[in-house]
Amino acid sequence: MSEAKTPTPTPPGDTYKGWVFKWTNYIKGYQRRWFVLSNGLLSYYRTQAEMGHTCRGTINLATATITVDDACNFVISNGGTQTYHLKASCEVERQRWITALELAKAKAVRMQAESDDSGDDFPSSSPRITQGGGSQNSEVQSALRTLSNKVEDLSTCNDLISKHGSALQRSLAELDGLRLTGEAGDKIRQVTERATLFRITSNAMINSCRDFLTLAQTHSKRWQKALQAERDQRVRLEETLEQLAKQHNHLERAFRGAAQANASPDNKGAAGPGKGEASDEDDDNEFFDAMEEAPEFITVPADPQFHKLVSFPLAAFMWGIYPRLCEPLAMNQESPSQELVPLKKRRTRIPDKPNYSLNLWSIMKNCIGKELSKIPMPVNFNEPISMLQRLSEDLEYHELLDKAAKCQNSLEQMCYVAAFAVSAYSTTVYRTGKPFNPLLGETYELDRKRESGYRSLCEQVSHHPPAAAHHAISDRGWTLRQEITVASKFRGKYLSIMPLGTIHAVFEKSNNHYTWKKVTTTVHNIIVGKLWIDQSGEIDVVNHTTGDRCHLKFAPYSYFSRDVARKVTGVVMDKDGKAHYVLSGTWDEKMEFSKVMQSSRGGENGTEGKQKTVYQTLKARELWRRNPLPDGAETMYYFTALALTLNELEDGVAPTDSRRRPDQRLMEEGRWDEANAEKQRLEEKQRSARREREREAASAPHDNYLALWFERCEDPITGEEIHIYKGGYWEAKERGSWENCPNIF
Known part of the structure; x- marks a missing residue:
């Protein structure tokens, strides 16, 4: 990251971190938070230790606006749903953040545009979702886009180096044309040679990066195939473990059920013989583990013996009579809803909600502890019913x-x-x-x-x-x-x-x-x-x-x-x-x-x-x-x-x-x-x-x-x-x- 007060053409590193004061509310005011800028996303945490497990908020800079309030304050907003009011420790630090954010935003916008235009880069562009929670093509394409963006950054730097290098060599040539002798002439020739070597080296570096990108694109399909093979193997292992866990659970429940049936005459009577074959639905039943918010009970799939019991006559009741x-009434039965005809066609839209702004705090600050029905509220906070x-x-x-x-x-x-x-x-x-x-x-x-x-x-x-x-x-x-x-x-x-x-x-x-x-x-x-x-x-x-x-x-x-x-x-x-x-x-x-x-x-x-x-x-x-909500419901309250x-x-x-x-x-x-x-x-x-x-x-x-x-x-x-x-x-x-x-x- 450049230390200058104003943005420079040289792109900064992918990640920029630091402490910034963030506005929380009218009671606590500005609070010190740890901010991390990475891959076009600005995230913040209460402490550095939270980076590994608890993110307090994230804004995508590709759709965000960055405004400067005064010497130390700046605001980042993504269109209304999220707005961060931030304050740096000094003007220099604020300018560093603004520089990093603007460059990251430009890069994020460029990557988003390229992503929209590169949907047909690969024949199998439709993502295949796996249990890992991602797409094999999207990950590889993302990596290739990142590499391509890096090469473009290097190309930009190369163009700047060539431009400034040419100007430097012209100046050196002009100095050399003065026919300076002695130590000054030797220094000028030495600087000219070094500038030429630096320009040749930077061009070679850019060419090597382009070769690397071409090679990565050539081998991308092989990487995708290998990655998918690993994922398929992991899924098979997970399914095998799940089946083993279900079988173990069913055996344990069956054992407990048998023990309880022997100990309780009521249960023994309930487990009497029934007609029909055993149901195979046990393998499809979900296992509900104990949850912190619902401590009263746990539900587990019933033992296979109960599926036999409900085959008949209880199954006939549940799946036939029930x-x-x-x-809803069967098609061959009389349905009142089929006989009733609406009096009129009901409306499906109302006028869109206007965009009125109002300072809620100016109204509510004197109403803490009061009953809402006794607070004179303008219609700005209402809905039209x-x-x-x-x-x-x-x-x-x-x-x-x-x-x-x-x-x-x-x-x-x-x-x-x-x-x-x-x-x-x-x-x-x-x-x-x-x-x-x-x-x-x-x-x-x-x-x-x-x-x-x-x-x-x-x-x-x-x-x-x-x-x-x-x-x-x-x-x-x-x-x-x-x-x-x-x-x-x-x-x-x-x-x-x-x-x-x-x-x-x-x-x-x-x-x-x-x-x-x-x-x-x-x-x-x-x-x-x-x-x-x-x-x-x-x-x-x-x-x-x-x-x-x-x-x-x-x-x-x-x-x-x-x-x-x-x-x-x-x-x-x-x-x-x-x-x-x-x-x-x-x-x-x-x-x-x-x-x-x-x-x-x-x-x-x-x-x-x-x-x-x-x-x-x-x-x-x-x-x-x-x-489901009607179309356009978000504009109709x-x-x-x-x-x-x-x-x-x-x-x-x-x-x-x-x-x-x-x-x-x-x-x-x-x-x-x-x-x-x-x-x-x-x-x-x-x-x-x-x-x-x-x-x-x-x-x-x-x-x-x-x-x-x-x-x-x-x-x-x-x-x-x-x-x-x-x-x-x-x-x-x-x-x-x-x-x-x-x-x-």
Whole structure:
């Protein structure tokens, strides 16, 4: 690396390292970090010792912009997702970094362009992925590109040497033409000879490098073939070891199962003879090892004896009757969805989100510790739907309840209800915008009776604390109701959102009544960094009719965890505590369930305290999978296909419906300044209405507001004071009679 203050034509080394001060946040300010510039990537670590195991961040300079603030400060950004505000110890050190970064960026851009243009250099240019995690062609081509770039660097240096060498020789020739004699003339001739020798040597070096590159390209195919042979051999060895490990595991489990069957009459009876051949699915079953975030149990493939047991009649039930009860209806059966015709074609796009900038810290710095519902927030932090519409999005995967309603076995029905409870969070993974706080008396209807067989109604029944009541009923045999109060606290670095309230699902045919609560949502990097959302906590789905229970655990994100992110695990148990199904998956992608064939509980003297319960299960089957986002969702607030239709204008809805809210409508249209003004007007109108109610009932200890479509009562299941739908809304819609609706907009 050159020590000059300004960039020089001579390219620096491939790697440049050093200490630089990096801006972290408003609390800690600038912190000293170890930065490494290598191969067009700028990475940083807290200490030099972390270089071997923990990288704190990396920016690709090929797409980055480098700007200078003042004598010591400079900024590196890759377009918005990552920005490093850096400060060098002095101006000289800052200039060294700027020189190295600019040269590395130019080189990275050149390499990227060459990579795009060299796709047909080799006949087998399509990469062949191996377990090693790479491509045989891409690695060799990368090496050849690196060599080629080095030769180009040397060629550039050679051109500079030739240029400056020629000028030097001309100057020396002019000096020699002065016919200097004595010692001065000898020195000039000596310098001229050395300059000529240096120029000849540099040209020879460039030619040798070009010969080396040509030789490397000639032998590249041989290197690729040898490399692939080594990889194939390694894969064969890994597969052999995996088969041996599975066989060892199966033998060990079979031995334990036999010992337990001899010791327990119940197990002996369960292991009675069955019809059919042994299943070969054991070799395809996955082995789930113990995870740090799910310490309650371990699942392993069931013993072969249980595959014999389920061949018949249990296999006939699971693979014959079960799909007819719990999977989508067969083609030869009557399907309500085939008979229902949509009333109209729903929209698939909304206006793109404008690029408005706002200083979040100037608003949030005085709000630490306060409840989010009491903070006056501009629409810049919102998404153009209300909390009532977000609550209606819980029905995104209503098909799970449709399938559950067809199940005759309550334990299988529990699996689908638990999957529905998890699916409600899949829409939040990219949704960092805050929904509009509903006005008191605001309603939202979601009528999908013709398309999907259900109707949903939400009403804001309380303002402080904010509470919304929700009621949905389906022609396919289920009812869903809930009253959710959102408690939220801003903690400086993150925002915690705690939904309070119970969700009820009731199935008409079986009369099974399920309840569960929501987990905590955490929004990270509120002040500095990219916002991201995590769900954590535990859910108990309880069937109050049979006593069945499903315990779900949402593992919080951990930087040091080896487990998959956003993981959810659960166990379905009957009223006696016996496990029947194990659930696993992620709240943002999919959920699977496995039937438990046998379980064993650990004692108190395990190596890590209390031992974990081991469940032997059949092969996992998929319960639920998230629908892909629409095209261009990143410019439409990451809305799902359902969310895009929620604020679409419809005829005949109540005048209090969220679709008619003017500030929300203005925001959706991209008119944010007008939306902010309208939002302030609506909030002041709501405050005035509350003051008027307080004057009318001065003796009342609290707000005497009564909801229009819901009535307050005690829940017979949980004993909570809640609002339950009292009827009348859909009848009023049919009549077009909205005289009782308040004027809130």
